[in-house]
Amino acid sequence: MPVLNRHYRRYDFEGDLEKALNRVDFFRIFHTMALRYGFEHFGVLQLINEHETSQLATRLMLHDLPAGLAETYDKRYRLNDSTLFKSFYRSTISTVWRSTDHFENGARDGSDFLDQIGFDMALSIPVHSVNGTRFAVLFLGDGDDIDRREHYEICYEAGCAFDYFHRQVLANKAGMGLTPRETEILRWISYGKTASEIALIVSVSEHTVNSHTATILKKLDVVNRTQMVAKAIREQIIQ
Amino acid sequence: MTAPVHILLVDDDPAENVILRALMRKVASYAITLHYVETVDGALDFIRAAGAPLDMILMDNRLQPQADFRETVPELRRNGYIGPVGVISSSISDAYFQKIDDYGVDFRIDKAELDPTAIEFILQEYVKRDAGAGI
Numbered sequence: 001m002p003v004l005n006r007h008y009r010r011y012d013f014e015g016d017l018e019k020a021l022n023r024v025d026f027f028r029i030f031h032t033m034a035l036r037y038g039f040e041h042f043g044v045l046q047l048i049n050e051h052e053t054s055q056l057a058t059r060l061m062l063h064d065l066p067a068g069l070a071e072t073y074d075k076r077y078r079l080n081d082s083t084l085f086k087s088f089y090r091s092t093i094s095t096v097w098r099s100t101d102h103f104e105n106g107a108r109d110g111s112d113f114l115d116q117i118g119f120d121m122a123l124s125i126p127v128h129s130v131n132g133t134r135f136a137v138l139f140l141g142d143g144d145d146i147d148r149r150e151h152y153e154i155c156y157e158a159g160c161a162f163d164y165f166h167r168q169v170l171a172n173k174a175g176m177g178l179t180p181r182e183t184e185i186l187r188w189i190s191y192g193k194t195a196s197e198i199a200l201i202v203s204v205s206e207h208t209v210n211s212h213t214a215t216i217l218k219k220l221d222v223v224n225r226t227q228m229v230a231k232a233i234r235e236q237i238i239q
Numbered sequence: 240m241t242a243p244v245h246i247l248l249v250d251d252d253p254a255e256n257v258i259l260r261a262l263m264r265k266v267a268s269y270a271i272t273l274h275y276v277e278t279v280d281g282a283l284d285f286i287r288a289a290g291a292p293l294d295m296i297l298m299d300n301r302l303q304p305q306a307d308f309r310e311t312v313p314e315l316r317r318n319g320y321i322g323p324v325g326v327i328s329s330s331i332s333d334a335y336f337q338k339i340d341d342y343g344v345d346f347r348i349d350k351a352e353l354d355p356t357a358i359e360f361i362l363q364e365y366v367k368r369d370a371g372a373g374i
Binding site: 015019021022023024025027028031032041064066067068181196199200203204205206207208 | 267268269313316317319321322323324325332336337339340342343345346347348349352356357359360361362363364365
């Protein structure tokens with residue numbers, strides 16, 4: 001049963017978005033979107049507030065940058081100091097950055113982030129979730145400037161894709177809100193089974209068990225498996 | 240310094256092995272060893288072979304004699320494999336691909352979308368190695 005009715009206009013990308021289940025699916029959607037508009041990479045960046053230290057590696061919720069690039073960036077530079085980062089707190093209008101941009105006096109115009117990360121062009125699209133938390137969808141590449149029509153289109157598409165990504169993957173459901181599979185795994189944990197044993201019992205990978213367990217910890221707002229089971233019993237999720 | 244990763248490809252078309260091997264060579268941040276078998280039985284033999292390191296299995300969706308991943312992946316799980324499994328297909332839009340969770344599949348990817356960037360992303364997601372730490 002789709003959550004969104006036809007009034008939420010999603011054009012021809014509705015099919016892909018409705019079918020997306022996990023991070024790999026959203027990776028595919030954003031990655032092909034980047035390539036379609038002449039970029040090479042994308043990143044979904046979480047925006048906290050301007051004066052809190054934001055490291056690229058920890059604020060990127062999903063990205064296709066080469067392994068280690070964000071970590072290397074953080075070792076050498078401070079994302080908070082970049083003109084791009086500061087722009088998120090001046091306006092929510094989409095921005096385009098090119099390494100060739102100069103002021104009339106010849107000074108570089110805000111291409112510090114591009115020089116540091118090693119691309120010629122960046123497009124940022126500020127977005128937000130239904131509960132008001134802020135993010136920016138970034139596209140990076142070495143191509144030519146984006147034209148007006150393509151810019152409009154990618155902003156709309158990225159906004160829609162982010163909305164699904166947030167609701168499907170990032171949103172932490174209100175209250176306990178465990179899914180049937182999470183409840184099942186919680187029950188096995190309460191029986192003293194290890195992650196690898198549970199993987200065998202419910203026929204999923206150990207990775208999936210661990211990721212469900214991490215989600216349960218977050219949803220129950222607890223710090224370890226012992227507290228998880230204790231709280232689950234108190235909340236009568238399990239007997 | 241690149242992290243070593245072992246991937247098992249299960250595909251009845253040897254050409255896919257050649258193509259994927261070429262793709263894997265372009266992944267800079269992991270040293271990927273691609274093992275190749277043609278059938279689920281071959282995969283089970285590989286898993287059972289003592290000491291064979293294995294970080295991930297990539298499966299073609301349709302493998303003889305089974306029908307599709309709904310039969311092949313549970314077979315792997317029943318035999319004790321608990322690592323990540325990805326299903327590769329040229330058409331992942333069929334309705335039953337929405338049920339990957341129920342059959343023990345971690346992710347699905349279209350053959351056309353499998354490029355070096357996608358492989359690197361999947362390895363970062365599912366194979367927790369400190370790739371790039373030495374850069």
